[in-house]
Amino acid sequence: xxxxxxxTKRYGRKVAVENLSLRIEPGQIFGILGPNGAGxxxxxxxxxxxxxxxxxxxxxxxFDVVRQPLEAKRLLAYVPDEPYLYDKLTxxxxxxxxxxxxxxxxxxxxxxxxxxxxxxxxxxFLDELSESYSHGMKQRVVVAAALLxxxxxxxxxxxxxxxxxxxxxxxxxxxxxxxxxxxxxVFLSTHVLPVAEQLADRIGIMDHGRLLACSSPEGIKGLxxxxxxxxxxxKITSESAxxxxxxxx
Numbered sequence: 268x269x270x271x272x273x274x275t276k277r278y279g280r281k282v283a284v285e286n287l288s289l290r291i292e293p294g295q296i297f298g299i300l301g302p303n304g305a306g307x308x309x310x311x312x313x314x315x316x317x318x319x320x321x322x323x324x325x326x327x328x329x330f331d332v333v334r335q336p337l338e339a340k341r342l343l344a345y346v347p348d349e350p351y352l353y354d355k356l357t358x359x360x361x362x363x364x365x366x367x368x369x370x371x372x373x374x375x376x377x378x379x380x381x382x383x384x385x386x387x388x389x390x391x392f393l394d395e396l397s398e399s400y401s402h403g404m405k406q407r408v409v410v411a412a413a414l415l416x417x418x419x420x421x422x423x424x425x426x427x428x429x430x431x432x433x434x435x436x437x438x439x440x441x442x443x444x445x446x447x448x449x450x451x452x453v454f455l456s457t458h459v460l461p462v463a464e465q466l467a468d469r470i471g472i473m474d475h476g477r478l479l480a481c482s483s484p485e486g487i488k489g490l491x492x493x494x495x496x497x498x499x500x501x502k503i504t505s506e507s508a509x510x511x512x513x514x515x516x
Contacts, residue, residue: 268342301504
């Protein structure tokens with residue numbers, strides 16, 4: 268569903284992502300870990316069509332995100348690390364606006380809004396202007412908007428930032444449900460290692476724009492002799508110095 272092939276992104280002389288290849292199958296949750304500046308967000312922005320790659324390709328559902336952007340975006344939802352809403356729209360109006368963009372019918376939008384409102388406890392502020400929302404409230408509405416049209420591919424950058432424990436748990440359950448029940452491919456980045464370990468079918472570790480390791484959670488931990496995910500992450504990122512580590516199977 269999500270396929271990245273030999274992707275490189277440069278900003279002048281700086282290489283943000285280097286020769287990255289990755290495939291995420293339908294129904295799979297893939298968690299990407301890495302220090303700040305590792306290239307995770309850049310990769311996600313390329314998938315979302317917000318950045319063009321310097322070389323290589325990225326596709327969603329077989330549609331190239333550069334050559335066939337509309338077809339790719341119809342299948343995709345992207346949740347950035349910083350939530351953005353229109354200040355003069357209420358949360359409900361924003362969800363309706365997003366639903367219209369994806370060609371959803373008004374009845375379907377209303378039903379999904381109620382479902383997601385219950386899941387993220389939005390009822391108390393959904394009809395207030397978003398300029399009054401806290402960071403956590405904005406994050407909940409933005410995530411709800413991403414899930415509104417039941418995307419076949421979901422790209423989520425730091426999904427639990429700003430969420431209270433209850434909303435974070437609901438989000439994890441919804442992501443599992445999207446993968447299990449709807450066959451969605453989920454690509455998420457997080458600095459919260461337990462979130463990756465609990466959710467992801469496969470985990471990748473990036474640093475200096477390169478994918479250093481990629482395997483199941485148990486396979487990744489095996490790279491550090493069966494230690495914790497934190498120990499493995501610290502070992503790989505501190506010892507790699509940007510050199511690729513062989514992936515576990």
